[in-house]
Amino acid sequence: MRRASTRSTHWDLVVVGAGPAGAAAALGALHTDPGLRVALVDRADFPRDKACGDAVAPHVLDLLAQVGVTGLLDDRVPVGRLRLGRGGLTAERPMARPAWVVPRRILDARLADAAVAAGAHLLRHRVRDLRQHTEAVVLDGRIRAAAVVGADGAHSAVRRALGLPGGPVALALRGYAPVPPGRRGAQVIEFGTRHQPSYAWSFDRGDGLANVGYGETLHPGRTAPARARLLERLDALLPGAAEGGRQWVGHHLPLSTARWRPPAGRVLLAGDAAGLVNPLTGEGIYYAVATGIAAGRAAAAACRDRRPERAGERYARATRRILLPHLRHTALAARLARGRRTVEAALRASAADQRVFDDLVELGLARGRLTPALAFGLGRALAASARPTGPIREPA
Ligand SMILES: Cc1cc2nc3c(=O)[nH]c(=O)nc-3n(C[C@H](O)[C@H](O)[C@H](O)COP(=O)(O)OP(=O)(O)OC[C@H]3O[C@@H](n4cnc5c(N)ncnc54)[C@H](O)[C@@H]3O)c2cc1C
Incomplete structure (x- = not known):
């Protein structure tokens, strides 16, 4: 260079x-x-x-094209599926546009x-x-x-x-580990059960390794968790994800x-x-x-x-x-995501409706909003949450 x-x-x-x-x-x-x-x-x-x-959203490439940069990731394999989970609930679907793990x-x-x-x-x-x-x-x-x-x-x-x-910050730790078969070809996110928003991830790089990690919001007055604690949370949420992992490194995320x-x-x-x-x-x-x-x-x-x-x-x-x-x-969505019921309702609504799933991804990856489809899907899932539930998946 x-x-x-x-x-x-x-x-x-x-x-x-x-x-x-x-x-x-x-x-x-x-x-x-x-x-x-x-x-x-x-x-x-x-x-x-x-x-x-x-994880690189496809929108990043759109922006770069506007300033004359094209073909930046042409030699990389995009990832087409996203699996969101929390405590046994799963919503797994194709993303409207594949993302990249680079x-x-x-x-x-x-x-x-x-x-x-x-x-x-x-x-x-x-x-x-x-x-x-x-x-x-x-x-x-x-x-x-x-x-x-x-x-x-x-x-x-x-x-x-x-x-x-x-402003507010989160702390996250990442490493690179071999991808187990069940997590290949996907970006996998398992939401945590405390210090929300928090989650563990496994993002397939497409070369046999996954980027794996765990991050959580740091709330004022709480001591930041040590590396061992972050690794423990990763293993609890995505068992085996850290196995054979290397190049562990952590950093703060300044939240908007x-x-x-x-x-x-x-x-x-x-x-x-x-x-x-x-x-x-x-x-x-x-x-x-x-x-x-x-x-x-x-x-x-x-x-x-x-x-x-x-x-x-x-x-x-x-x-x-x-x-x-x-x-x-x-900001509003992050506040709502502190509640277990809202996260679970979002998963149910995403599993039931591709549009809700797409809008949720857009909100999390680029410039999306809380759309009427998303609000309606969430409301309906919250209303139904009193009924008995089990693991849910996208219909075959
Ligand atoms: C564990 C973890 C996981 C994450 N996962 C994702 C993800 O999957 N997808 C995603 O989109 N975002 C993710 N993020 C957030 C993402 O990494 C950052 O938002 C992104 O890197 C911001 O880019 P930036 O150019 O602003 O800053 P940086 O990428 O941090 O670049 C800052 C640059 O400034 C240089 N620098 C710093 N101080 C000085 C100085 N005093 N003088 C000169 N140079 C200096 C540094 O060397 C560095 O090159 C994650 C963050 C963490 C910590």
Whole structure:
């Protein structure tokens, strides 16, 4: 991967973090203005690993196509089925569009390569300090930019420098383990019974291994569970999933809320740095790419108009349109998912009706809403939940 010299210190746009949000920001900016001088700064060398379930919604590829990146995962095998379960209840169906399971070591390096191919300069540097001046933003006293996108993940230094507080978080652990026959060709999610939302997963990568893990919301006042405890929960919910597992790594997930608003000014935040992980599912790559592109576009348009200080306003307008209603709906859904009866009703309704299943997947993976079909299906399943039940499956 081509890297630029850290001696070039004056940029139109500096993107801090070259994960999905950062690469997408560079792509969005250069698609808007190919002549823009864009630095993509990361503390790590690529390829690099990242704790993740590696599940990539097809919508991510739609977004990337809008900024000229196509064929990114053509050599990977998509996964067509999703199995949702909780305590013996199961809803297993084909997804409306297959999803992908791509180790982040591969996905992120390809995204960073695409950004470099579009004209971004990749710099290896750990950002520690950010100062806003009237005419520019200065990073670590020597990297100067008209605008900055902070895409530096869950523990963002840029967010800290802006003095913004963190929000609710989840903690999750992932590893790679051989896929047992019963879980091949599928993404399997088994919801937990406490600390909701929580679940264990097994996502078939298509090469004999599955990405397996367990994550739960961290509630204030509770001590974060240790790695052994997370592994224990994984094994309890998906017996055998962790067997032969390797490369265990855990990380925080900054969960989105209904009150999400981006800051004004020259410094924008995208992806995890902006506190954007779906509180229902832990999905963050879609948000990272969506907000990365929006931030890059906003910054490029503001620079083109010689008003980089207006980048934040432009970004707020764009994200309000693409994200805010969805964030309200996921916040409500995550609150509802704390109740055992609601989760079970969602499974029953999904097992009974493909449309409910599809709408639920859309809500969890991309920009879906609590649709009338979903609300009606849930209501009906809740009303029926007093009746005796057993395991349920999609009709053959
Ligand atoms: C265990 C786990 C499972 C998950 N499963 C899924 C899943 O299956 N599907 C999904 O969509 N999402 C999942 N997520 C969420 C997803 O991983 C994140 O939402 C996503 O990585 C966000 O992308 P990002 O570009 O914002 O941040 P990151 O991917 O974290 O990238 C941030 C980049 O910034 C760099 N950086 C950090 N600090 C600095 C600094 N000071 N200076 C320079 N560079 C810096 C890092 O090296 C990194 O490359 C999961 C998360 C966890 C923890």
